[in-house]
Amino acid sequence: MEQIKDDCGAGKTFNTAVNERVKQVRLALGLSQAKFCRDIFLTSGHYAEIELGNRRINARIIKLIGVIYGVNEHFLKTGEGNMFDKSADGKIARIVRIFEELPPDFQDYILQQVEQLKKLHKG
Secondary structure, eight states, X not given: OOEEEOTTSSSOEEETHHHHHHHHHHHHHTOOHHHHHHHTTOOHHHHHHHHHTOXXXXXXXXXXXXXXXXXXXXXXXXXXXXXBOTTTTTHHHHHHHHHHXXXXXXXXXXXHHHHHHHHHHHO
16 A cells, blocks of 8 residues: 655645546546546546546545445545445446436437336336
8 A cells, every 4th residue: 555645735745546446437437537527527637647646536536436326435535345336336427427428319218128128027
């Protein structure tokens, strides 16, 4: 675990292992840096500095990654446990990513199909 100086210049250090785990998540999702940083509302420059270990990751970024991609926040903070929440297992993030890339008519069709599957499942 590499320790580097805090970007605010106060002489404090922070653990860059969290930064490395964020990169692992991005790669596991198969996303480019550009797409990933857009989804979590960061500039590409800011995100690149995170992956390089030059910027601290705050709680807001961890929360966004967890909510948007179904990532286990405890994993991001500590490296313990599964990368993705067990309930979502990364599937929700994948579905959302694909869904967002489709035109509105296709999105409506998918919603109708999911509703039909839900009805069939309840039987």
